Amino acid sequence: MILSDFERAVLAGTLGNAGERMAMELVVESARLLGAQRLVEIHSSHIDGCLYHGDSGTLYCEKLASEGARVKVPATTNVGALNLLKPQQCRLSPAQRKMAYRLMVAHETMGCLPSWTCAPYQAGARPALGQQVAWGESNAVAFINTVLGARSNRYGDFLDIACAISARAPDYGLHRPEYRYATLLIDLCGLSVRLRRQSAFYPVLGALIGRLAGASIAAVTGIPADATEDQLKALCAGAASTGALALVHLVGVTPEAPDLPTAFGGKAPESTIKITRDMVIQARDSLSLATSGPIDSVAIGSPHCSRDECRELLRLAQGRAFCVPVYLCLGRHTLMALQTDATDRALLALGVELVVDTCVVVTPILPATPGVMMTNSAKFAHYASGNTGHLPIFGSLPDCVASAQQGRVVWDQAIWS
Secondary structure (H helix, E strand, C coil): CCCCHHHHHHHHCCCCCHHHHHHHHHHHHHHHHHCCCCEEECCCEEECCCCCCCHHHHHHHHHHHHCCCCCCCCEEECCCCCCCCCHHHCCCCHHHHHHHHHHHHHHHHCCCECCCCCCHHHCCCCCCCCCECEECCHHHHHHHHHHHCCECCCCCCCHHHHHHHHCEEECCHHHCHHHCCCCEEEECCCCCHHHHCCCCHHHHHHHHHHHHHCCCCEEEECCCCCCCHHHHHHHHHHHHHHCCCCCEEECCCCCCCCCHHHHCCCCCCCEEEECCHHHHHHHHHHCCCCCCCECCEEEEEEEEECHHHHHHHHHHHCCCCCCCCEEEEECHHHHHHHHCCCHHHHHHHHCEEEEECCCCCCCCCCCCCCCEEEECCHHHHHHHHHHHCCEEEECCHHHHHHHHHHCECCCCHHHHC
């Protein structure tokens, strides 16, 4: 590998401390295994490894922290396993709760910004076009590549914090411009404009793109130029959940894809798929493992809800209380915004359970007895059964509100016609 004098000095232990050397060793060895010839300097990181999956993650980060490692670039934290404002909300054993807390503390000790959100790009962390970064959390990586035009591969636990400490990442994959061109064309132009403007369409489309593209880079034509950031957020989350992708060229939206020739680097697509309404309906239905009858809960906020999404939930409720638990997952930055006009109190009065710092699919918050969970999130729907035992039902946000108020599945099929 071709390393700079700085990188060699850290590896040799002549520059920096033991924690920095450990982090650099991990990044360099990962680069070697990935076939990278050098490292790339990064400008920020988003750390997914602060979510507790077992004691090894906690002990690893505490080792780095105790050896003096500190992040050298702005590094936000993804969701943890605890709502630090309401720790008892998560049904972890005392030992698990302690280790999960220690893991979150270790990241703060190393200088990470305690954002505790899977949507840091809506909390002020927005890397610039072309900027090299090392981010974890699949939806966040897909969003910054697709919507902002930053450059990151999907970095996993342990490597993400090592990249933040060393300010380096392996120079391969999406860090390199030649690997950012699309090879697959997905055409939406046969769908009605009305459907393409529905918010519920975007998580479904994302799930469909993920299944069609896998690890390939797709270019998608037919996305309205005025699609909202929350709609694009839902698309990226769905695509990154069902597929291994980290970048989708939304032609006319993605900064690197103003037109098809640019998205494909001047080459012709290797294949083209024209999306039909039947394909959309099939993708929508695949997100549900139950189809009718009573529901036990509603879960909103994967990725974490924005202020606009929270206020839309309140508007749709029209003051009618919910008869099943409604779990609203959001970051602290959003909670603070809701507190400025008492929206948080209005939601609580309806029976909403606010879930901050974490989410209901990564830590035990949903009712202990598995049941049926309705959601407007493709990501929640994709992971719910395996992670929680609850059977998901996918619906629009209005569907989720109406179902929560009646305690049974309520679907408005008109938006899909």
